[in-house]
Amino acid sequence: MSGAWRTMILLGAILIVLGIVFFLFERAGISPGRLPGDLFFTRKNLTIFLPVTSMIVFSIVLTVVLNILFRWMK
Numbered sequence: 051m052s053g054a055w056r057t058m059i060l061l062g063a064i065l066i067v068l069g070i071v072f073f074l075f076e077r078a079g080i081s082p083g084r085l086p087g088d089l090f091f092t093r094k095n096l097t098i099f100l101p102v103t104s105m106i107v108f109s110i111v112l113t114v115v116l117n118i119l120f121r122w123m124k
Contacts, residue, residue: 053123056122056123057119057123060118060119060122064115084104085101085103085104085107086103087102087103088100088101088102088103088104089101089102
């Protein structure tokens, strides 16, 4: 239980940072999930959406956050 408070504080800080990032994205007119580089194909009866850029950004952010989390919890 000694590390539980650290985890709760870190998760709260992460949520605050994510909220600020989403706010700034919206303010800049960029919708997460509709970044430049995301592929969107529409045909007569078929729609394909491949969020390539969004997944790369998500992967980088998640890697950084988890590295910070695991180093801080040591």
